[in-house]
Amino acid sequence: RLLIVDFGSQVTQLIARRLRELNVYCEIHPFQSVTDAFLDTYRPKAVILSGGPASVLDDASPRPPEKVFALGVPVLGICYGQQVMMQMLGGRVESGHGTAEFGRAYVTPADQRIDLLNGWFLDGTGREQVWMSHGDHVAEIAPGFEVFGTSPNAPFAIVGDLDRQFYAVQFHPEVHHTPNGKTLYENFVKLAGFSGDWTMGAYRDEAIQKIRDQVGDARVICGLSGGVDSSVAAVLIHEAIGEQLTCVFVDHGLLRLNEAEEVVTMFRDHYNIPLIHADETDLFLGALEGVSDPEVKRKTIGKLFIDVFQKYADQIEGAAFLAQGTLYPDVIESVSFSGGPSVTIKSHHNVGGLPEKMGLKLVEPLRELFKDEVRALGRELGLPDSFIGRHPFPGPGLAIRCPGEITREKLEILRKADAVYIDQIRKHGLYDEIWQAFVAILPVRTVGVMGDGRTYDYACALRAVTSVDGMTADYYPFTHDFLGETATRIINEVKGINRVTYDITSKPPGTIEWE
Ligand code: XMP
Numbered sequence: 072r073l074l075i076v077d078f079g080s081q082v083t084q085l086i087a088r089r090l091r092e093l094n095v096y097c098e099i100h101p102f103q104s105v106t107d108a109f110l111d112t113y114r115p116k117a118v119i120l121s122g123g124p125a126s127v128l129d130d131a132s133p134r135p136p137e138k139v140f141a142l143g144v145p146v147l148g149i150c151y152g153q154q155v156m157m158q159m160l161g162g163r164v165e166s167g168h169g170t171a172e173f174g175r176a177y178v179t180p181a182d183q184r185i186d187l188l189n190g191w192f193l194d195g196t197g198r199e200q201v202w203m204s205h206g207d208h209v210a211e212i213a214p215g216f217e218v219f220g221t222s223p224n225a226p227f228a229i230v231g232d233l234d235r236q237f238y239a240v241q242f243h244p245e246v247h248h249t250p251n252g253k254t255l256y257e258n259f260v261k262l263a264g265f266s267g268d269w270t271m272g273a274y275r276d277e278a279i280q281k282i283r284d285q286v287g288d289a290r291v292i293c294g295l296s297g298g299v300d301s302s303v304a305a306v307l308i309h310e311a312i313g314e315q316l317t318c319v320f321v322d323h324g325l326l327r328l329n330e331a332e333e334v335v336t337m338f339r340d341h342y343n344i345p346l347i348h349a350d351e352t353d354l355f356l357g358a359l360e361g362v363s364d365p366e367v368k369r370k371t372i373g374k375l376f377i378d379v380f381q382k383y384a385d386q387i388e389g390a391a392f393l394a395q396g397t398l399y400p401d402v403i404e405s406v407s408f409s410g411g412p413s414v415t416i417k418s419h420h421n422v423g424g425l426p427e428k429m430g431l432k433l434v435e436p437l438r439e440l441f442k443d444e445v446r447a448l449g450r451e452l453g454l455p456d457s458f459i460g461r462h463p464f465p466g467p468g469l470a471i472r473c474p475g476e477i478t479r480e481k482l483e484i485l486r487k488a489d490a491v492y493i494d495q496i497r498k499h500g501l502y503d504e505i506w507q508a509f510v511a512i513l514p515v516r517t518v519g520v521m522g523d524g525r526t527y528d529y530a531c532a533l534r535a536v537t538s539v540d541g542m543t544a545d546y547y548p549f550t551h552d553f554l555g556e557t558a559t560r561i562i563n564e565v566k567g568i569n570r571v572t573y574d575i576t577s578k579p580p581g582t583i584e585w586e
Pocket residue numbers: 417418419420421463464465466467507541542578581582583584585586
């Protein structure tokens with residue numbers, strides 16, 4: 072296994088992700104826990120020292136133990152990792168003063184090493200785009216090292232000691248903006264003797280062991296939303312601890328057609344996971360009666376959700392842990408945005424704060440993974456593809472797809488129209504190309520003519536967007552044929568709708584949801 076010593080960089084998890092893509096098993100450990108004793112038992116086959124916000128010029132700056140360099144295994148230092156490596160091995164680091172570098176830069180190979188770098192990292196074109204983010208820089212390399220590559224502001228962009236197999240780079244090869252960075256990691260792990268045969272199946276086994284170690288024989292509650300993340304977390308935890316897990320599925324009555332039944336059947340009957348179906352439709356719809364302000368809707372649902380969850384969780388005796396399907400991007404977002412200057416566009420629905428209130432500890436087995444990796448893990452756990460590939464669905468559910476007042480009648484109509492629309496998209500083979508598609512029912516009635524009669528029914532809007540992360544989005548360019556056929560089907564099959572529109576707003580300026 073490969074050890075990543077974390078010095079607190081924002082992108083350390085991306086290193087792990089790149090290595091998993093190369094089918095190499097790695098673990099991230101914070102620098103504080105990497106001691107001599109730890110290294111003796113851990114016995115890594117290679118070590119990567121991550122970037123980090125500290126300056127090696129501060130006395131109290133974090134360091135790996137000297138022993139890292141005496142293990143006889145390859146070591147790769149990145150950014151702060153490079154600086155700490157150079158300083159500990161006898162080089163010198165200086166502070167920024169005009170040489171700080173943030174963003175795109177180009178590395179060119181040192182003349183005598185052109186052959187080595189071509190194929191190792193460079194593609195032969197003579198320069199390589201990299202992503203820099205550093206204040207301090209190496210001023211003098213450590214004895215035994217030589218320079219392989221330079222950039223205008225980093226004369227020691229790539230350095231290495233071929234005898235000891237120590238390498239260090241000033242830039243971040245793990246980020247997207249270093250396009251060839253993966254090749255660098257690939258060559259580093261080859262050099263360390265990894266065969267690249269680690270799989271998601273192995274990840275699952277390790278994750279299961281970690282959950283067992285963390286939880287012991289305590290009981291765990293999992294709030295199941297029916298979404299991919301909480302579902303994968305629940306199935307994984309169930310594999311680890313079986314009946315010690317109880318899932319609570321809060322049904323606010325704002326779900327899609329047949330959704331509650333599907334979730335209950337899948338988890339209770341198929342997976343045999345103890346599941347409480349908290350059907351609180353009346354409670355939620357009662358509280359939402361007469362409410363049309365989007366923020367009031369969101370807050371009402373969010374608060375009730377927590378109350379209800381707590382009420383059911385209290386019935387589970389001896390529960391000590393709350394399981395959540397938190398992903399790595401959620402971790403990053405909550406770190407970088409909490410208390411930040413950004414304004415609230417929407418009050419997002421989450422159960423943050425709940426664990427403290429209930430005195431529960433957290434189990435978050437997906438914390439290190441990205442969405443596509445969670446999907447791969449879900450497949451490994453036998454969740455059906457159709458389920459794993461589902462579009463995201465917001466916590467407040469259909470409430471925010473029903474602008475204006477929410478009534479049972481409107482929800483019924485909305486559910487049916489949405490089901491027809493999604494069916495159309497699946498039939499045309501477009502589902503996987505679209506990030507998210509849904510119907511919103513509009514708070515207006517319009518006049519139409521069907522047969523020989525007059526109708527006065529609701530209008531609805533179809534929404535479909537492409538996106539990478541939900542932060543920005545563009546509308547999906549359906550053909551006119553598709554739109555026409557879908558509108559006809561909705562009007563024919565769904566009583567209560569006599570007009571269909573297509574929403575062609577991008578985000579920004581729109582948002583994906585209507586509220
Ligand atoms: P917007 O509408 O803000 O949505 O462009 C971006 C993405 O987030 C989803 N969304 C939510 N997800 N709780 C969630 O779990 C929420 O309160 C919530 N609001 C929006 C939305 O469906 C889209 O994927």
